[in-house]
Amino acid sequence: MGIGKTSGEYELIVNGSKFSISDSWLGESLLYVLRERLGLYGSKNACEQGECGSCSVMMDDVLVCSCLVLAANAKGREIRTIESVADGDELSDVQKAFIDTGAIQCGFCTPGLLVTIHDFLDSNPEPDQSEIKEAISGNLCRCTGYGRIVEAVQLVSIRRSKRDS
Amino acid sequence: MSILEEHIASSAGIGISASRPDGKEKARGDFLFSNDLSSEDMLWGQTLRSPYPSAKIKRIDYSRALAMEGVHAILTAGDVPGENIFGLEHPDQPVLAFDVVRYVGEPVAIVAANHPEVAKKAVDAIIVDYEILEPMVDSEEAIYSDPIHPEGNVIRHLVIRHGNPDVVGSIIVEGEYEVGMQDQAFLGTESGIAFPSSDGGVNLHISTQWLHSDRDQVASALNLPNELVRVSLAGVGGAFGGREDVSMHVHLCMLAMHTGRPVKMIYDRNESFLGHVHRHPAKIWFRHHADESGLLINVEAKVILDGGAYASTTSAVLANACCFSVGPYSVPNALIEGWGVRTNNPPCGAMRGFGNVQTCFAAEAQMDKIAKALSIDPVELRLLNALETGDTLITGQEITGTAPISEVLTSLASYPLPEAGTNAILELPGGTGRTTDKSHVKRGIGYAASIKNLMFSEGFDDFSEARCIITDGEVSIQSACVEVGQGFVTLVNQIVEETLGLTEVTLLPVDTSIGSAGSTSASRQTWMSGGAVLKACEAVVDALLSDLASESGISYEKIGLSLISTDGSDSIGIVSALHGRNYDEHVTHRHHPTFPLDRNGQGDAHVSFAFAAHRAVVDVDEELGLVRVVEIATSQDVGRILNPVQAKGQIEGGVAQGLGLALLEELILVDGKIVNANFTDYLLPTAMDTPPIEIAALIEQPEPGAPFGAKGIGEPPVISSTPAIVAAIRDATALELSRVPVKPEDIALTD
Numbered sequence: 001m002g003i004g005k006t007s008g009e010y011e012l013i014v015n016g017s018k019f020s021i022s023d024s025w026l027g028e029s030l031l032y033v034l035r036e037r038l039g040l041y042g043s044k045n046a047c048e049q050g051e052c053g054s055c056s057v058m059m060d061d062v063l064v065c066s067c068l069v070l071a072a073n074a075k076g077r078e079i080r081t082i083e084s085v086a087d088g089d090e091l092s093d094v095q096k097a098f099i100d101t102g103a104i105q106c107g108f109c110t111p112g113l114l115v116t117i118h119d120f121l122d123s124n125p126e127p128d129q130s131e132i133k134e135a136i137s138g139n140l141c142r143c144t145g146y147g148r149i150v151e152a153v154q155l156v157s158i159r160r161s162k163r164d165s
Numbered sequence: 166m167s168i169l170e171e172h173i174a175s176s177a178g179i180g181i182s183a184s185r186p187d188g189k190e191k192a193r194g195d196f197l198f199s200n201d202l203s204s205e206d207m208l209w210g211q212t213l214r215s216p217y218p219s220a221k222i223k224r225i226d227y228s229r230a231l232a233m234e235g236v237h238a239i240l241t242a243g244d245v246p247g248e249n250i251f252g253l254e255h256p257d258q259p260v261l262a263f264d265v266v267r268y269v270g271e272p273v274a275i276v277a278a279n280h281p282e283v284a285k286k287a288v289d290a291i292i293v294d295y296e297i298l299e300p301m302v303d304s305e306e307a308i309y310s311d312p313i314h315p316e317g318n319v320i321r322h323l324v325i326r327h328g329n330p331d332v333v334g335s336i337i338v339e340g341e342y343e344v345g346m347q348d349q350a351f352l353g354t355e356s357g358i359a360f361p362s363s364d365g366g367v368n369l370h371i372s373t374q375w376l377h378s379d380r381d382q383v384a385s386a387l388n389l390p391n392e393l394v395r396v397s398l399a400g401v402g403g404a405f406g407g408r409e410d411v412s413m414h415v416h417l418c419m420l421a422m423h424t425g426r427p428v429k430m431i432y433d434r435n436e437s438f439l440g441h442v443h444r445h446p447a448k449i450w451f452r453h454h455a456d457e458s459g460l461l462i463n464v465e466a467k468v469i470l471d472g473g474a475y476a477s478t479t480s481a482v483l484a485n486a487c488c489f490s491v492g493p494y495s496v497p498n499a500l501i502e503g504w505g506v507r508t509n510n511p512p513c514g515a516m517r518g519f520g521n522v523q524t525c526f527a528a529e530a531q532m533d534k535i536a537k538a539l540s541i542d543p544v545e546l547r548l549l550n551a552l553e554t555g556d557t558l559i560t561g562q563e564i565t566g567t568a569p570i571s572e573v574l575t576s577l578a579s580y581p582l583p584e585a586g587t588n589a590i591l592e593l594p595g596g597t598g599r600t601t602d603k604s605h606v607k608r609g610i611g612y613a614a615s616i617k618n619l620m621f622s623e624g625f626d627d628f629s630e631a632r633c634i635i636t637d638g639e640v641s642i643q644s645a646c647v648e649v650g651q652g653f654v655t656l657v658n659q660i661v662e663e664t665l666g667l668t669e670v671t672l673l674p675v676d677t678s679i680g681s682a683g684s685t686s687a688s689r690q691t692w693m694s695g696g697a698v699l700k701a702c703e704a705v706v707d708a709l710l711s712d713l714a715s716e717s718g719i720s721y722e723k724i725g726l727s728l729i730s731t732d733g734s735d736s737i738g739i740v741s742a743l744h745g746r747n748y749d750e751h752v753t754h755r756h757h758p759t760f761p762l763d764r765n766g767q768g769d770a771h772v773s774f775a776f777a778a779h780r781a782v783v784d785v786d787e788e789l790g791l792v793r794v795v796e797i798a799t800s801q802d803v804g805r806i807l808n809p810v811q812a813k814g815q816i817e818g819g820v821a822q823g824l825g826l827a828l829l830e831e832l833i834l835v836d837g838k839i840v841n842a843n844f845t846d847y848l849l850p851t852a853m854d855t856p857p858i859e860i861a862a863l864i865e866q867p868e869p870g871a872p873f874g875a876k877g878i879g880e881p882p883v884i885s886s887t888p889a890i891v892a893a894i895r896d897a898t899a900l901e902l903s904r905v906p907v908k909p910e911d912i913a914l915t916d
């Protein structure tokens with residue numbers, strides 16, 4: 001196909017399903033494969049340099065920038081993307097809070113932030129404001145100035161603690 | 166009050182924090198942005214760009230590139246079917262460079278291939294012989310030097326002469342200021358897909374701000390009638406002015422028509438920085454004259470905006486920079502001279518705040534200098550000079566609408582200040598770097614105020630079309646208004662609910678099958694396209710009342726009253742009255758006309774004005790030159806709040822961009838080449854950089870003539886936030902700081 005070496009065939013486990021990838025170029029990032037080969041367009045490509053977090057996915061329960069992971073190196077790992085965050089039609093509590101607080105404008109940063117925030121709240125269920133800001137500081141948003149996003153995280157934290165008490 | 170106005174006032178749609186109708190899709194990752202579009206047999210496009218700021222093209226050889234496996238087309242200037250020229254206000258830029266290149270990044274050739282990497286390799290394999298020329302990269306020198314473009318180097322020279330510019334004040338303050346090149350840096354880079362169509366035309370799906378302007382420019386370059394170029398909006402990942410100009414549009418269409426296949430293109434971040442216009446860098450000189458009480462009596466200024474190689478919107482940006490150069494103050498005498506200049510730097514054009522940003526930074530610094538010279542409180546000085554309704558701008562235009570600058574300033578000044586820092590590590594300027602020694606931290610407070618014109622100026626025929634279609638009790642709205650994230654889609658629902666009482670609204674696909682809605686820019690879409698949608702809905706109500714009147718023999722007015730009566734027992738309600746009836750109302754909405762500026766820069770050139778003020782509190786680590794913005798408080802003149810949460814989001818987002826210009830964001834040019842065209846080196850504010858943004862007050866004084874009395878709110882937050890932050894740093898450090906962004910070395914490395 002004109003770019004030399006292909007990586008042959010490999011399998012990816014994404015959102016619990018197995019996908020076989022064939023005839024792909026060895027240099028393709030996980031982000032590219034998710035988007036252009038598997039049609040999972042929820043992960044976004046704002047910098048492809050590890051700076052913006054809009055491509056954030058979970059790989060074996062670790063938050064990674066999928067633009068920095070070679071797809072062929074992700075074989076055998078459990079990948080979870082934004083597409084797995086809602087439970088069918090039911091939005092997750094963080095997704096709902098984003099809508100309720102007005103944390104979404106253009107929405108380009110939103111999937112990456114949602115993946116990041118779910119991971120963060122799992123490890124820190126009652127964060128204070130500066131912990132929230134630090135946790136999302138790897139995710140750039142150009143539209144919101146982050147105020148509504150921080151509020152969304154606070155809202156989830158409050159709703160979860162009410163639910164659990 | 167008309168029947169309809171009463172109806173509006175009694176309803177609930179406007180003024181509530183309705184949530185975005187596209188929120189769910191966006192939260193799920195299902196919303197399709199322009200880069201998410203694909204097609205079975207599509208090819209990938211890629212652009213070869215000039216590596217030089219000024220050069221002659223001697224020869225292009227793409228034979229080797231074209232022979233590469235997977236490469237389907239390589240096109241150059243000779244392949245442009247129509248006029249090889251485009252431009253937003255004025256065509257002066259080649260679609261593909263043919264004889265010379267005038268900036269680093271100028272498109273020279275385009276490629277279509279079966280894989281994006283193949284397309285990139287093909288681009289690398291194209292050989293271009295350039296004869297390198299000496300670039301003109303200094304905007305001041307460019308005014309008088311050899312032209313870099315057949316139309317010369319001065320895109321516009323504007324003089325505003327008002328009153329008696331020779332008046333001398335007892336207090337005179339003077340200063341020279343500079344503003345660096347800021348970028349819109351929307352997160353979703355330029356992308357789109359073009360499909361050739363069987364009728365010989367083309368369908369382009371693209372993220373943009375103005376479909377019809379794109380359509381016209383593409384049609385002319387393709388030598389097609391407008392009807393054969395159909396432009397559809399694809400999901401937009403932010404815009405902020407950077408998508409007003411044509412970028413890949415013609416290229417995509419050329420490749421699709423040439424190959425007979427769909428072609429998709431996505432700029433990577435580096436290419437995005439090269440592929441769109443930026444905020445104009447500015448050099449500004451001011452001399453303010455005041456009397457002993459602090460009253461401004463004369464302002465002199467010279468403003469040079471670097472437009473880069475092509476005109477884009479430079480002319481209008483310059484008009485804004487000059488017309489509003491003195492800020493939201495009454496100034497009886499003024500002489501303002503501005504130049505919008507061509508250089509071999511990257512082209513500059515629209516960015517949120519559009520010219521007002523540059524001069525506001527300088528003029529607000531001047532106001533602080535006057536306050537200091539007279540030992541007057543900076544807010545007092547601004548209040549003393551604040552414009553009011555009935556006052557005249559330096560362009561001779563009387564402000565006939567609302568101008569609550571005093572209310573804006575007073576409410577801001579009385580808002581409580583944040584408490585002293587806790588000195589927790591994350592709250593020190595060094596932040597997570599843990600570099601700050603507390604003893605070097607100084608706190609400062611700064612204020613700034615701004616004026617922004619709303620909508621297009623200087624006689625432009627500014628309009629928006631909308632359709633309201635009722636079929637069996639269901640409502641659809643059609644408008645070509647571009648949603649870039651600002652929340653127009655929410656507003657449409659609110660307007661429909663307000664006027665028709667219907668909560669389920671279908672927004673039809675946004676494309677060129679209806680007339681223009683104008684650009685999503687200039688804080689204009691709520692007024693223009695919101696106004697058009699309102700009118701279309703009102704037209705439906707009107708038609709309904711007429712039909713009911715003729716069917717029943719009861720007068721139109723009476724029916725109106727009973728329809729809308731909330732407590733009247735005989736009210737049938739508009740929703741049930743609409744049931745079983747069909748309407749299709751198509752309207753055009755215009756604002757009142759504006760006029761060109763005369764040769765003294767005088768004239769009623771602008772439609773309406775919005776005001777804002779910001780107060781910044783900063784902690785400065787003087788040793789390391791680090792600044793932590795502790796809080797930004799703001800008051801803003803909004804006319805009327807239509808959606809409180811969306812208003813807050815616009816304000817917070819705008820302030821963050823103002824903070825970026827104050828402290829972080831600059832495209833650094835070396836000999837016309839951007840050396841930091843990536844997110845590692847072009848620093849956008851993160852959540853850690855952005856402080857709490859406190860809204861002291863949103864002043865609601867309905868603007869006459871504005872739909873719902875609402876003023877545009879998108880731009881003011883970005884304008885005076887920058888000078889407020891720099892004023893606060895000056896307050897902490899006593900440094901002059903006449904250039905933004907303020908960098909650590911500007912603070913730490915001074916004598």
Ligand code: FES
Nearest residue numbers: 048050052053067
């Ligand atoms: S796209 Fe991966 S971090 Fe920006």
Ligand code: FES
Nearest residue numbers: 106107141142143
């Ligand atoms: S909402 Fe647009 S980038 Fe975050």
